[in-house]
Amino acid sequence: MAAVQPESTLLPRVGRPRSEDCRHKVLAAADELFAREGLARMSVDAIAQVAGVSKATIYRWWPNKSAIVMEALLTSTEAEVHVPISPFPEEDLIAKIRRTVALFRGPRGRVVASLIGQAQSDPEIAEAYRQQLLGPRRAAMRAAIERGIAAGLYRPDIDQDLAIDILYGPLYQRLLLRHAPLDEAFERDYPPIAVAALRVYAARK
Amino acid sequence: MAAVQPESTLLPRVGRPRSEDCRHKVLAAADELFAREGLARMSVDAIAQVAGVSKATIYRWWPNKSAIVMEALLTSTEAEVHVPISPFPEEDLIAKIRRTVALFRGPRGRVVASLIGQAQSDPEIAEAYRQQLLGPRRAAMRAAIERGIAAGLYRPDIDQDLAIDILYGPLYQRLLLRHAPLDEAFERDYPPIAVAALRVYAARK
Amino acid sequence: MAAVQPESTLLPRVGRPRSEDCRHKVLAAADELFAREGLARMSVDAIAQVAGVSKATIYRWWPNKSAIVMEALLTSTEAEVHVPISPFPEEDLIAKIRRTVALFRGPRGRVVASLIGQAQSDPEIAEAYRQQLLGPRRAAMRAAIERGIAAGLYRPDIDQDLAIDILYGPLYQRLLLRHAPLDEAFERDYPPIAVAALRVYAARK
Amino acid sequence: MAAVQPESTLLPRVGRPRSEDCRHKVLAAADELFAREGLARMSVDAIAQVAGVSKATIYRWWPNKSAIVMEALLTSTEAEVHVPISPFPEEDLIAKIRRTVALFRGPRGRVVASLIGQAQSDPEIAEAYRQQLLGPRRAAMRAAIERGIAAGLYRPDIDQDLAIDILYGPLYQRLLLRHAPLDEAFERDYPPIAVAALRVYAARK
């Protein structure tokens, strides 16, 4: 029995193959339009026009506007998750948080905020966001915390969700509520404070 | 010095006065429709129909759907801010946080989440939300923290914004990201943890 | 004794009397707005605003926009009907027709055209137009034709309606269809032709 | 030599072609609603609903209500222009006029009157009416008059516009002013009188 190319047995390999070029043009157009107009004010028609791609083609591959923007975001932030592991788990946590602050301070920050905004009224987007964006990052976080537990820094029975809430909550709040700026000071000062806060929760005897 | 009726001197008292009845019917209809459909799926036409009020009248007083829902939310949560002051500032903080958790766990939680969602693409809503909803609550919080400072619990030079982020961030994150439930356990356990975390930041050395 | 005001015995003379000033301001405003915008594009609100009069007051005295414009037209063209009677009935007819051509060539022409236009979809305006504007003019015309009959110019059994159609039809057609201009040549040449045409119908055999 | 399909070479045959079915359904609905309600009281929404066609589709092809009704009128009266040519030009003129009287006495009469009414406040409709409806009919009329000139009945230098005004003016006046009925007697008696009137103008001296 021959080695099988993934998915090749299910999908019929006949007909014209999907144009990778289209995909890129659409994602690029989505990116550009998001920057110019924001998620709400950009239309799928506009994406189609800017990308020079037919609307039908867009709807063949993405279910809606947010899904396009989400995919554009994912392709441009794939690398950002991986932070080299150091011998000091708390340093790793700080580095991870700081990196996310940096990301949110840039143009991607508004994209993330918009997607979370849309997710409030669209369960599919919410689910996709949690699965594709949040999931890997929380998993990486969890691993770092586990290393902290292994190093004896934290109690082994802590609530991981709560731990991550403590570490990231203030950051998301600033991103979404915008009551105070995500400025350089925040990027510098906040991460160690977050980790200190976690220590109170996770290590208090 | 005579007490002056507010605004009565400025606004010209001519013409038919605004119908208070209309206002209430619209807010009630918005409330009902939000519960039935959610912000995104409810239409201004529907509000008009349910309220038995003309669309033109709605647009005379509110710029858009979200503004109506926001006002409905405000009128129904005005009392919630005020928590009696106790001799123990940290008890007050815990009580305030727990009360907000309770609010967010109820039907108003989805309203708040939707408004913040809309605020991501509509700066006016964002501003209104910060001014009208967030403002008073953060002010009350700040006052409680000041009492903590006065009591010697916290350093006097702490960053108030950051303090409030630490206290509320995790709560908002759960409300908006929904990666973990806003359940009874959270309502019970989280508030004291938050205050403990604040203490680490505000009292360290 | 004193001259009695007509109708003063029937109407209860209580309350504030109707302001004649209002009436004039409204008619003047209607006139101005008609010239600026035309019947369709002018709004009753605009009349009220320009006249400095409340909309309620307008609707108290006129049923609708066209009625205002009609009254404005009537007050400004009352004198135009009466042409001095000469010993030559056909001269009188020519003079009457020419006077109407002159009227239609001026700004009142568009007013008349607009009213007839509105009359196509509003029976009340149609009726009012026929009664108040057309009636007197057709009666005067009929009288002139009667003098022609008395002078032996026309058969006594002619159809008066048809006679007037022959005399005025082409004029109204130009006013309303605008396929050819109501110019000086028409004002000069048409009236005698019309009367000649009438003679063919009314005197043949 | 092959017959070429008109416009097929110019128009790019790309994209989904216009649905002829839609066009017919819209025109039929317009016709029905006009009969039921008249031009002023029928709405584009109603046409869309009755036709089972989206409002956007209607507005893609017609600029407004009147344009739809006009097109419906045109499609249903295309054949009416052509009257067979006889050896007697004046007989042809009489036949043409009588045919128009008959048309105006039927339901199309109100359609024509409404369109002319609307044309008083909408220059585009006025122009369309003159171009599409009036134009061909006046051209046919002009041809018949030319035959009269060729036959020596009329002077060759007569004003064609005026000639047609004399022939049709009274008819349009009755249609639009409705001071007298467009009855059987008018259909019987008027056409020959009109032609006699023309003769006075066109053949005198």
Add this chain to the structure above:
DNA sequence: CACTAAACGAGACGGTACGTCGAGTCTTGGA
């Protein structure tokens, strides 16, 4: 090398909601 089947561009289509406008009525307080 023709054939086939899916991808694609163009753009029409049904649908839903939008926010606006004007007509005409109603409700105040003041003259």
Add this chain to the structure above:
DNA sequence: TCCAAGACTCGACGTACCGTCTCGTTTAGTG
């Protein structure tokens, strides 16, 4: 009682965007 101001209802307007559809036209791989 009349009036000015202006809030209100009603109904229609024309627009925008969504997601689907129907064409005719590529563009691989297959037979």
